[in-house]
Amino acid sequence: MTSVFDTVSGRVRGRAPDRGAVAVLGIPYAEPPFGAARFREPRPRHAWTGIRDCVEFGPVSPQSAELPGAPSWSPGDEDILGLNVWTPESGNGAAGRRLPVLVWIHGGAYTFGSSAQPDFDGTALARAGLVVVTLNYRIGFEGFGHVPDDGEDACPPNRGLLDQIAALEWVRDSIASFGGDPDNVTVAGQSAGATSVACLMTMDGARGLFRRAIAHSAVGPVFAPELAEHVTRQVAAEAAIAATHAGLAAASAHTLVRASDAVVEGFRQDPHSGRLSWDPVIFGPVADGHLLRADPLDLVAAGAAPDIDLLVCHTTQEYWLMGAVGSCAEVTTEEELARFAEDFGLPDSLPADYRRLVPEATVRDVHLAVYGDLSFGEYSNRLAAAHARSGGRTFLSRFARQRGGSGPGAYAWHCADIPFAFGNLAEESVHFLIGGPPTPADHRLSDRMVAAWAGFAATGDPGWEPVADASPDAIRIWGTVDPAAGPDFWRDDEALRALWRAFTYRPEQP
Template identity: 75%
Template structure:
């Protein structure tokens, strides 16, 4: 087994296994509980001797139980840890110099997930020439809930983002010991992890910690402080505690998880609760004007991150997954569709335009197409547009692979692209996402997507030309890849659909 020196002490990983050493559950900050609860993360204190790091660390408080991944146990406190996969040849000084580093931020609606999920195993990317890091960060109320100052020391918003910055700081200081290049770090994520990446690009406190960014299916926009405060009051009431700093601190993490789930369920059951009925996500980054000055769209448009290379991807049928797993309210009539559009402030031209592009589709499919683009597709594309127009090197791609012909068993839906890029198609836990055992064509597609990530992380070149200020080529990932300007003819890969969104603006969400 390999031993590595870090600033806090030595760690021992497992392997090598097929040429890769895994070092799991390395603490990067102090446990965020007790006096440190609701505070910014503190650097980890050193330890004596060699710390065995053959197993993933505890996951942050959450109610989700994800296939193949550890679940949270009340009482687990040492939740701020990260995992490193490195080629065995990179143990110490790598021949030919240090390797590019990819740091992965998991998604999960800022409420669930961890860096220990099987589809995020970094071994395949490490065999391709990267040092890979996945991490845990505070979720739910612990990471993103509003905590009033109440005359006490203020508890910062966006604590989950501050945890991510602490992990990137750890990478900058320690990754050379694992064969990685501290000056060649790419931060990557999907869904809320991709939106976290966009926030990190916009945050002054993350400046200089990475030089490239990958954002798959970024979701937006951010929350306003007013919305964060409003949701805090609902959670506090459900938890039967005062909506104060002391009251919230007195509630256990388990109590706040249960209260949050109860508030979500109430929104789901109430069709008159506005956009939260359709999308009952309680937590997200807060555009507080200090830690996060504004929504990343606005910050990137101002050129604040123009020195960072950006690779954006979204799937062409994002919301079909949320529908399949029961996370989306059903739309079965035109009345439902119109109410959905009104709750999100969508102009009539959008719903009419989507109906025109999908004349034979059931109303539920029109809703899913519209919703997926609202939450993921259009927001992701606008991040790419904003960054490119501000002078940042930007690459845009779409994942269109589905399985099953006209009646797919797996759509090109949310999350399906991730195991392809990680090279983890053999994981049993992702069979539902990709529609069964992978085919030879799937393995070829995965190899191409993995190569794009590796090329981008190493040199900033994924394999196609970047966008210009007025647009440019878009890579479509499918059985046969294409790289071209979007062509009319299909709503999910059409320049027409982008035109429909021109009358809609994203801004921080309010109560």
Template identity: 85%
Template sequence: MTSVFSTVSGRVRGRAEDRGVVAVLGIPYAEPPFGADRFREPRPRRAWEGIRDCVEYGPISPQSAQLPGAPNWAPCDEDILSLNVWTTAREPGAGDGPLPVLVWIHGGAYTFGSSAQPDFDGTALARAGLVVVTLNYRVGFEGFGHVPPDGTHFCPPNRGLLDQIAALEWVRDNITSFGGDPGNVTLAGQSAGATSVACLMAMDGARGLFRRAIAHSAVGPVFAPELAEHFTRKVAAEAGITATQAGLAAASPQALVQASDAAVEAYRQEPRTGHLSWDPVIFGPVADGHLLRADPLDLIAAGAAPDIDLLVCHTTQEYWLMDAVGSCVEATNEEELARFAADFGLPDSLTAGYRRLVPEATVREIQLAVYGDLSFGEYSNRLADAHARTGGRTFLSRFARQRGGSGPGVYAWHCADIPFAFGNLAAESVQFLIGGPPTPADHRLSDRIVAAWAGFAARGEPGWEPVDDASPDAIRVWGTADPDRGPDFWRHGATLRALWSGFTYRPEQP
């Protein structure tokens, strides 16, 4: 098996992994987005001479997060637009034809995360017959902050999405050398990565770059331009600079990271900031009317991508993770629960409906259930509904695996499904997510989800029926026989969804 591959920019050398897989890590797909290129569209990577050793992950985007098992960002890191490839390809011409390709976009509230997290190692999926690509893109202000025009230069919004398109273009132009089929690409992501996938499904700039999509726990809606401008003024004030292109460009990436963190904390400490006081996220895709014309849910409902197969999943207890890590302000009584609902524009009947479904649930449990469904569960389901109604082949699943009993317990919470989908349950860094070392039942569940992803990426067939008029309830539920932990509102799936029938997602306003 070869470990040297040719790209349009030059040759790269990877490293051997387990059981015939080669990992080629930290391949640059665009120029470093700093200096004169800061806040601009990504530029193609210049060619290099000789063979470039690609055996370590590349630097990550500016951020303050320090995630288990992943590298931290350092202010000197600039070559951040890189990707990683896992393949079982042999010498050209020695195989049985090109392999299907899966491209992964990480989540992290558009503010943190990277392709180097241990959860996203592509070895198991490569052994399942895929060429796997994971990528870094600009997050935080560098990727999604609004930069006002100055009359000379235009700094596009949604730069993080433009980075993702550039990575997909790299896949189109180079993946054949790694044994992959550029005509059979599946784009996958979770949380912010899942909504990135939905955005790219609806963006003209990504047209033709992938034929299938996997969206786990898509979060919505996207921002209105006025909200992005509002957050820029807030971040600039925290940084002590003017909210102009010149002022923002003069501030270091580290200064904008620190100012962004300060802005989030200020929103969290001030109840009068409405929904931003509960668990503020200040960066995300912007419905700018040009690059991204509207919220992807509306665009997909209007038939933006009927030719793309879609697999949607969400967990049944999404927001319990945010409670565990302390990011969500707690509603401790009925008055605070009512304020929570009002701050998000939810009808009074919604929380009452959740209480009727699970009468024994506490105020906190109702808040977490509503918050998780508002942010992830209902939005994800509406993406599936909208795509199916416009003729797109759509598959729907839910991740319900919990762990109770006498050991460390976990819910079916946000992010817990991803180590199962990548087959990376043994990584020490994921044990918090899955509640300790995996059991034999966990490994069997992971094998089934890996096979579903591989089947969907290869043939558009994950192993169950698509959602359509004949099979409106064709939903695969992923779980094990572990004891239940916490209230499971999703046992009342159809009734639960009916509670949301009067709610409409709109791009977030200031």
């Protein structure tokens, strides 16, 4: 099989076949979004001549994070809108059969992460019969910060989502050369990537670019415009620049990254900053009324995407990861727990109701459980239920695999499901997430999850029945609970979900 492929912008050469797949890395899908193009919609990539070698991951979006095994951003890197393709070494379109395509959108609180993280390697999924695409998009201020109009050419909100649409358009125009079927595309993501997927399901600009969607640990809700404007004022003040188009455009990407990090830390240290004091996420999709008309949960419930098949998953102990890495405030007293509930507008009885489900739980356990379900679990369940009620074919699953005992442990926490679904358990960088080197049982679980993704992307059938209303009798549970690995609030699914009935998600305000 040749490793030279035609794209809409020119020919590219990938790596030599390895483990049954060919990887073509760092393919530009749009022009660098800097200079005159900064804070604007992505522009089509200019064509090149000859064959472009695409054997290394491209530059990542501006950020301060340094993630294990992945490249970090260097100030001056501008050609950040690139993507990667893995295609099976044999059996592609040369034989006349186009393969289903899976397009992956990484998470990272809309602030960090990239397509080059080792757990997103597409080799195993390519061996399962998919053409896999992973992409970089603008994150942080570059992708989601509010930029006031300059009176000439408006800077759109949700630029990161527009980048994702541009990548999907590239897939439509170029993926057949890699053996992929442009009419059978599944867009998938986790955390911020999952909510990006939910947004894309409802956006006019993404209509017709994919037919299926996978959302793992969707996080909600999205931002109100007032919060985006408030954050811009905070970032501009920290950077000592004017909160205007001219002031922001004159500041380097590095300056805005540093200022954004300082604003986050300021919120952490200020208990009077309400919701933002607990685990500040200051960028995200904005319900601007135009590009994104409202929160995707409401739009899906109103029937915005009944023709798109949807597979939803979340983990049962999402926020235990944030507790382990220190990204959220420690809550150890009843007074702190009550303040947390008040800041988020939760029903007064909710923490006590959680403790009744698991009487042995500590205050910290209750806080992490409530925060995880508020941010990910309940939002994901409502997304599935809303899609099913509006006539969409919907599948729901939960990741419950834990590892306890005397060795390294791991909860069924945020991000732990993704190495299993990608089939990348051997990557050393994921061992913290999964609690050490994988066991034979872990490999078997991973094989089943890879097969579920491949089956869903190919035919819309992951291997179990669709749900009618997120009812527990049609939910696939991945893994088993280890009693030594922590409290299991999800042991009574119906009772837990009933606790949230009085709560309503609304776009985040300042």
